[in-house]
Amino acid sequence: MKLSMKCRWRILMMAFAAAGLFACPALAQPIRVVTTFPDLADITRQIGKNLVSVESLATGVEDPHGVPMKPSFVPRLNRANVLVLTGLDDEHSWLPALLEVASNPKILLGQPGYIDCSVGIPVLEAPSRLDRAEGDLHPKGNPHYLLDPVYAKIAAQNIAVGLARNFPQHQAEFDRNLKAYLAELDTWIARWEKLAAPLRGVKYVEYHPEWVYFANRFGLKRVGSVELKPGIEPTPNHLVQLAQQIKQEKAQVLIYGSQNPRIPQQLQNETGIKVLRLYTSAGGRAETDTYIKWIDYTVRSLVQAVS
Numbered sequence: 001m002k003l004s005m006k007c008r009w010r011i012l013m014m015a016f017a018a019a020g021l022f023a024c025p026a027l028a029q030p031i032r033v034v035t036t037f038p039d040l041a042d043i044t045r046q047i048g049k050n051l052v053s054v055e056s057l058a059t060g061v062e063d064p065h066g067v068p069m070k071p072s073f074v075p076r077l078n079r080a081n082v083l084v085l086t087g088l089d090d091e092h093s094w095l096p097a098l099l100e101v102a103s104n105p106k107i108l109l110g111q112p113g114y115i116d117c118s119v120g121i122p123v124l125e126a127p128s129r130l131d132r133a134e135g136d137l138h139p140k141g142n143p144h145y146l147l148d149p150v151y152a153k154i155a156a157q158n159i160a161v162g163l164a165r166n167f168p169q170h171q172a173e174f175d176r177n178l179k180a181y182l183a184e185l186d187t188w189i190a191r192w193e194k195l196a197a198p199l200r201g202v203k204y205v206e207y208h209p210e211w212v213y214f215a216n217r218f219g220l221k222r223v224g225s226v227e228l229k230p231g232i233e234p235t236p237n238h239l240v241q242l243a244q245q246i247k248q249e250k251a252q253v254l255i256y257g258s259q260n261p262r263i264p265q266q267l268q269n270e271t272g273i274k275v276l277r278l279y280t281s282a283g284g285r286a287e288t289d290t291y292i293k294w295i296d297y298t299v300r301s302l303v304q305a306v307s
């Protein structure tokens with residue numbers, strides 16, 4: 001039996017469709033995005049979807065201010081169309097040196113491909129003047145704003161704006177994906193606010209000063225930090241005072257991340273405070289591979305620790 005012309009045409013079309021040959025955008029090269037941290041990589045994927053191919057330099061277990069540089073970072077940065085970073089000098093001690101050797105003018109500070117997620121963040125602990133005296137790692141204020149999911153919405157907006165600045169032909173898609181992601185975040189934020197009710201008024205100690213945004217959002221109260229100043233290890237005297245403070249103020253939980261557990265354990269032995277390791281980026285554990293899963297894990301772990 002001879003197939004009619006129309007029928008043959010239809011079969012041909014189906015074969016093409018099955019082979020994915022009509023999905024033209026999929027054939028185009030994806031936008032190459034490099035992010036400094038896994039949480040930013042996840043948020044970028046939510047907004048760029050199949051238009052982007054995203055890689056994070058850090059894995060989530062490192063000290064954000066001291067991510068060990070690997071040789072593989074350089075070619076990744078060299079090939080990137082855009083770079084997404086936390087900003088506020090969070091990456092100051094490792095990223096500028098990498099950018100210098102990566103020789104990619106598109107992603108340098110001030111260029112369109114440099115997407116700084118901190119634009120528009122109401123910065124906490126901002127000093128009256130820029131000062132890196134004594135190695136202070138927060139010279140522009142506290143850069144750990146992604147621990148507040150409401151501020152993650154600002155970061156997501158910055159990523160969408162930055163992608164559209166570089167690839168305006170996809171603006172409508174970025175906007176649509178951003179809107180959907182912000183709505184998803186709002187649903188989760190409402191859930192976390194309920195879930196975190198037991199954290200209200202809980203007194204905590206942190207190793208490095210990175211929990212202030214989270215604490216403000218969910219009502220925890222800081223008693224002190226192990227570090228003397230951001231990035232400055234404690235003196236024995238400071239640790240004696242901190243132990244006294246923990247006892248006097250009945251601090252319930254000591255949070256640390258990438259740091260050596262030795263001092264937290266020592267304080268636990270002396271005061272009985274609960275010690276909890278929570279990384280301040282997504283990706284530090286298998287169950288925290290997305291931004292939302294990371295915040296969810298963080299809220300749940302803290303609630304469990306204080307109940």
Ligand SMILES: [Zn+2]
Binds near residue numbers: 065138144208230
């Ligand atoms: Zn810090």
